Amino acid sequence: LNSFNTYRQEFQFGQDDWLTASLSARDVNKDGNFVQPRLFVDTLSNNQTVLTMEAPGHTGGVILRPTQALPETYRIEYKLTGLDFGGKRNGSIQYQQQDDNETKINGYSSQGCKTQHPWGEGSGSRGWSGDASAPYCEWQSVRDGPYGYNGFHFLTVVDFADPAPRNNHFWHYHRKVLMDSFSVHPDRIDSFGSSQICDASTNEYYDYQESNFVTVNMWVSGKANYNPRPGALTGNSQRFITNCNGKQATRGIQSAGELKSPDEWYNDDGTFYTFAIERNSTGYTMEASGIFERSGYQTFRYYRPFIVDDEPIWHYNVKPSEYDGRYNGDLTQSNWAFGSQTWPDQWPAGSAYPDYFVIGALYTNVYEGKATLTDIRLYHEAPPSTTTTTSPPTPPSDPPSVPPTLTTTEPSPVTLTPTGASSLCSPIVLMERNQQVTEGEPWVLNNDWILVQEPNGNFQVRENPLNGNNLGKIVWETGARGSTTSNMYYYTVLQGDGNLITWQVMTNNDGDNESKFPFWKSNTSFPNNESQEESFYLVLDCDSNGTPNVAIYLGHPDQRGSSVWEAPHSTPTPTNVPTVATEDPSSTSWQLNSGHYVLNILVVSMVATSPYSLG
Numbered sequence: 370l371n372s373f374n375t376y377r378q379e380f381q382f383g384q385d386d387w388l389t390a391s392l393s394a395r396d397v398n399k400d401g402n403f404v405q406p407r408l409f410v411d412t413l414s415n416n417q418t419v420l421t422m423e424a425p426g427h428t429g430g431v432i433l434r435p436t437q438a439l440p441e442t443y444r445i446e447y448k449l450t451g452l453d454f455g456g457k458r459n460g461s462i463q464y465q466q467q468d469d470n471e472t473k474i475n476g477y478s479s480q481g482c483k484t485q486h487p488w489g490e491g492s493g494s495r496g497w498s499g500d501a502s503a504p505y506c507e508w509q510s511v512r513d514g515p516y517g518y519n520g521f522h523f524l525t526v527v528d529f530a531d532p533a534p535r536n537n538h539f540w541h542y543h544r545k546v547l548m549d550s551f552s553v554h555p556d557r558i559d560s561f562g563s564s565q566i567c568d569a570s571t572n573e574y575y576d577y578q579e580s581n582f583v584t585v586n587m588w589v590s591g592k593a594n595y596n597p598r599p600g601a602l603t604g605n606s607q608r609f610i611t612n613c614n615g616k617q618a619t620r621g622i623q624s625a626g627e628l629k630s631p632d633e634w635y636n637d638d639g640t641f642y643t644f645a646i647e648r649n650s651t652g653y654t655m656e657a658s659g660i661f662e663r664s665g666y667q668t669f670r671y672y673r674p675f676i677v678d679d680e681p682i683w684h685y686n687v688k689p690s691e692y693d694g695r696y697n698g699d700l701t702q703s704n705w706a707f708g709s710q711t712w713p714d715q716w717p718a719g720s721a722y723p724d725y726f727v728i729g730a731l732y733t734n735v736y737e738g739k740a741t742l743t744d745i746r747l748y749h750e751a752p753p754s755t756t757t758t759t760s761p762p763t764p765p766s767d768p769p770s771v772p773p774t775l776t777t778t779e780p781s782p783v784t785l786t787p788t789g790a791s792s793l794c795s796p797i798v799l800m801e802r803n804q805q806v807t808e809g810e811p812w813v814l815n816n817d818w819i820l821v822q823e824p825n826g827n828f829q830v831r832e833n834p835l836n837g838n839n840l841g842k843i844v845w846e847t848g849a850r851g852s853t854t855s856n857m858y859y860y861t862v863l864q865g866d867g868n869l870i871t872w873q874v875m876t877n878n879d880g881d882n883e884s885k886f887p888f889w890k891s892n893t894s895f896p897n898n899e900s901q902e903e904s905f906y907l908v909l910d911c912d913s914n915g916t917p918n919v920a921i922y923l924g925h926p927d928q929r930g931s932s933v934w935e936a937p938h939s940t941p942t943p944t945n946v947p948t949v950a951t952e953d954p955s956s957t958s959w960q961l962n963s964g965h966y967v968l969n970i971l972v973v974s975m976v977a978t979s980p981y982s983l984g
Contacts (some may be wrong), residue, residue, distance in 0.1 A: 370487055372505075373397045375733075377533065381436050388745065389436045393534035393733055395428035406431040406730075411741065417884065419450050423739040424730040427483055427511055430534025432522075432729035435747070438530065439648070439724040441687055444748040445524070446645035446656075447728065448886065451631070454730065454738035455519025455552030456583035458632045462555060467632070475554050475582075476519040476738045477512040484508035485734045488536040490516050493599060495560060511735045515561070517554030521740055522731055523585065524548050524644045526653070528684035528722035537732045542700070545682055545724070546589045546653045546673070548644055551622070552582045564622035567613035569664040570937060574613050577624070580662070583631060584624035585642075587611070587655045589673050590683035591618055593716060594698035608680075610655070610671040618673055625669045626661035641743075641886055643851065648724060649750070651675065653682065658849065665937060666849060666889050684722040694718025744875070796926035799830065799919070800907035805862035818844075818909060826851040826888050828861040828871050830909060830919055844909070845919045845936060847871060849889035859888060867905040867921055867933065868894040893921050893934040906930065 374396040381389050396403040406429040411421045422431045439445070455476035458464035463474045472479040486508040492499035496509040496516050509516045525547040527540075558578060565574040566584055577584070592606030608618035611625045628642065642659035652674035660666050675685040686692035697716045703709040728745075730736040799812075799820060806812055806828070812820040819831040819841055827850050831841040851859075851873060861871040873888040895905075906922045910932065924930025 372487070374399050376403060379533070383745070387436055387747065389434050389531075391430075391432050391434060391531075391533040393430040395426075395733065397428070404429060408433075413450070413741065417450065417743070417886075419741040419743045421739060421741050422729050424737055425739075427477065427735055427737040428733055430730050430733045430736070432532065432534055432727050432731045433745070434532050434725055434727050438687075439526075439726065439747070440749050442647075442649050442750040443724075444645055444647040445726050445746070446643060446748075447524075447742050447745040448641040448643050449523065449740065449742050450641045451741035452521060452550065452583065452628065452738075453631050454521040454550060454736060454740060456550075456631060457581045458630065460581075462582070474512050475517065475552060478737070479512075482506035482510070483512045483737075484510055485516070485537075488538050488734045491597070511737075513554045513556050515557055515559075517557050518735065519552045519738065520736055521550045521738070522547065522727060522729060523550065523642075523657070524646055524655075525727050526646055526648075526724050527727055528724075530723065530725060532725055532727050532731070534731050534733050536734050540731060544590050545684055545722075546646060546655055548585060548587050548646075548655055548657055550583060550628075551586055551624075552584075553577075564624065565613075566624040566627050567611035567664075569612045569626060569661070569667045569669070571664075572613050574623070575663070580627045581630040583628045585626050585628060585657050585661075585669070586622065587625045587657065587669060587671055589618050589653070591680050593681055593683065593696035594700075596701050597703075599703040610673065612669065616671050618677065625657065625671075626664060626667060629660060629662060646726065648687075653685075658851075660890070660892065665892070666847070668849060684716065684720075686721060687723045689719050689721050692716075692718070692720070694720075796920075796922070797909040798906050798926065799909055800863045802863055802865050802904045802906070805860050807860040808858055822859055822861055822871075823850075824853050824859070826859045826871055826873060828889070844917050847889045851888060863905060863907050863921070864894075865905075866894045867923065868892070869907060869921060891921065891934055891936070895923070895933070905933075908932070910935075 376394045376396060378392040378394075379389060381387075390408045392406045392408065394403045394405050404426040406425065407421070407423040408431055409421055409423075410418060412418050422433075424431050435445075453476065456462075458473075463472065463479075465471070466473050477483055482505060484505060484507075486505045487501070489497060489499075489501075489509050492501070494509070494516070496514050497503065497507060511517060511519070526545045527543045528545055529543055532543075555578075564577045566577055566580055567574055586609060588607045588609040590606070591608030595606045606620070607622075608620060609623040609625075610616055610618050611623050614623060629640070640660065642657060645654075645656040647654040647656070652672055654670060654672045656668065656670045658666075658668040673682065675682055675691075681696055694717055697714055697718065699711050699713045700715050701709060701711045728742070729740070730738070797814070797818065799814065799818065800806070806820045806822045808822040808824050810822070814820070817832065821829040821831055823829065827846055827848065829846040830844045832844050849871060856876045858874050858876075859871055860874070861869065863869050869891040870887050871889040872885045874885040904924070906925060908920050908922045908926055910918060910920045910926075919936040920932045921934040922930040923933045
């Protein structure tokens with residue numbers, strides 16, 4: 370630890386300085402010269418303004434956090450517009466970086482040694498001698514070898530105030546819930562075996578080695594009083610949640626989905642992923658949405674109560690009254706040759722652990738790359754509506770006298786048997802090229818079919834005539850649901866190239882359009898047909914089983930047009946079916962808090978205003 374100096378930099382920004390940036394750099398020669406992580410506003414090739422987080426060396430770190438502790442109930446969300454922290458490019462873990470033509474290995478520079486020094490995986494782990502006095506290059510490599518990996522924390526909630534970049538040993542004991550990318554080198558797979566990725570379109574797993582190594586892991590720290598085996602890494606036991614395991618938190622690394630390869634979406638036409646975490650009085654909800662490999666557009670939304678089968682989320686209580694001390698214990702780190710240490714009372718009665726979120730590259734001995742993001746939002750729970758007749762759920766005893774059990778209750782499916790179903794199998798044109806549907810303006814087609822753009826971004830096809838406020842039964846919907854604020858709206862258009870897209874539009878206080886993002890799309894772009902006479906149509910058709918479904922046709926269906934895309938069958942949201950709050954608190958109404966940072970307006974250079982200081 371005395372072989373180098375650590376420099377730190379912090380500054381506040383955003384509305385009322387609600388966000389804090391924290392950066393860390395290592396001066397390996399103690400001469401004041403070091404590689405600086407950076408955080409700066411940039412404009413992408415598509416003219417989108419984003420915040421760039423860059424960790425050009427694996428011994429530095431850069432994160433975002435709230436300046437103050439989060440409220441007891443909240444929703445934090447943002448859009449990730451680019452990610453370059455490891456994984457394959459064109460099927461290879463070693464590749465030439467496009468912007469500087471440098472050879473990269475899993476996102477790391479190929480130059481020099483890159484090791485976990487001075488925080489190895491443990492004295493008894495593979496890849497090194499376990500001798501802490503070994504030279505830097507003889508420690509475990511982060512670039513390759515049995516512990517080679519890269520990654521990025523999309524969004525995590527931690528149990529301590531004012532988080533800053535630290536080593537991975539530290540972070541393993543302070544996370545409550547987490548969504549991250551874990552891009553391992555093939556050498557690590559050879560040493561420890563492969564993991565699994567869920568294909569949400571089939572609810573079946575496929576092998577990690579079949580992927581681009583850029584995945585989304587969604588998990589909770591789910592075992593109190595976890596003590597590592599001798600010589601191993603201190604930390605909490607991880608419990609992963611996917612569609613494929615019934616949305617239950619279970620052991621073993623399982624990814625909820627596979628992101629598009631970075632070389633496909635970095636700085637492209639506005640593709641993004643939205644990440645969000647919510648906390649209410651009974652548990653946490655993690656959410657990730659976007660276009661995933663194999664499964665297409667998905668919204669992964671997983672609710673986990675604070676306690677399930679006597680297994681809590683680590684340090685879930687943000688105030689003393691939420692916890693009675695039942696999971697208190699000691700933490701012991703044992704080593705064969707270097708002694709042991711015990712830290713008593715890790716979760717005593719009367720303790721409290723207010724929530725702080727973290728986004729970024731937070732390890733100071735692993736992770737190298739850059740990411741871009743925008744539209745960081747903090748919501749607080751809205752007061753109960755005076756117009757609704759639905760009572761809020763009764764919270765459990767405080768703390769729960771009986772640990773709640775996670776149950777999964779799927780909503781009842783809607784039976785799709787429209788009037789005149791026999792005639793439905795003759796294709797019905799819903800939209801023509803370049804036509805669009807905007808929220809608040811439903812389209813009525815022949816008094817039988819209705820196109821609806823919901824305020825939350827969900828696009829629907831409904832049947833039966835419009836009657837007052839009754840929009841009829843849902844036949845098909847995209848299922849994509851996002852934020853709703855006064856300065857945001859959505860519309861869906863069938864573009865000239867055949868791509869059906871729902872756009873999210875951000876406006877300023879004067880109502881002028883500032884920027885828009887593709888919120889959902891069918892990915893059916895045929896640019897070569899855009900200028901031809903043959904046009905695209907959104908059509909209500911029947912599949913091979915005679916079930917009504919939505920398709921995109923090239924050419925009018927009455928003029929021998931053919932289907933070029935058929936929508937995956939969705940389970941429409943039933944009407945008049947109450948939400949079970951103990952399963953998924955999706956009925957919570959959120960209001961935008963004073964914390965709201967939308968990167969549509971350029972800000973001054975932030976790095977220059979706050980120099981690094983030794984610390």
